[in-house]
Amino acid sequence: MKAMKSIIISRVQSNKSENLVWMVCIQGAEQGKNFCRNAYTAMKYAFILKERTGCSISDNCLTRLSHEIKMEKKSKADKVQQMAEELAEKYSVNKVLQLGDKAEVLPRKNKKVVKSTALGLAGLISHNEVTASV
16 A cells, blocks of 8 residues: 655754745655745645645644744734834834924924826916906
């Protein structure tokens, strides 16, 4: 009986940098290795590969990927929360009032003037000339 091939997902060292990347490949196949930067894209590619080849995905790999995705989401949420707290502290009303004139004020951008084309000839004729000719 022929052994069923399975899709293996593992974390390996990148050739281009010192970062760790996810390798998705079919067990026993030398060709067809694909490298992904994060766990979510590795899982997406594994399911695409499953559809194309009909191979099953290792349960251990799926469990590990799911756990890693949860950890990545949690770390992103923690970073966003920390940035929000820093911004709230930096631009709080009390702090801005204490700084007074020393507060950092960003310059406003000038709005572009758009000529009206409804008055005739791309806005080159004034409103008075249009009403006088009618």
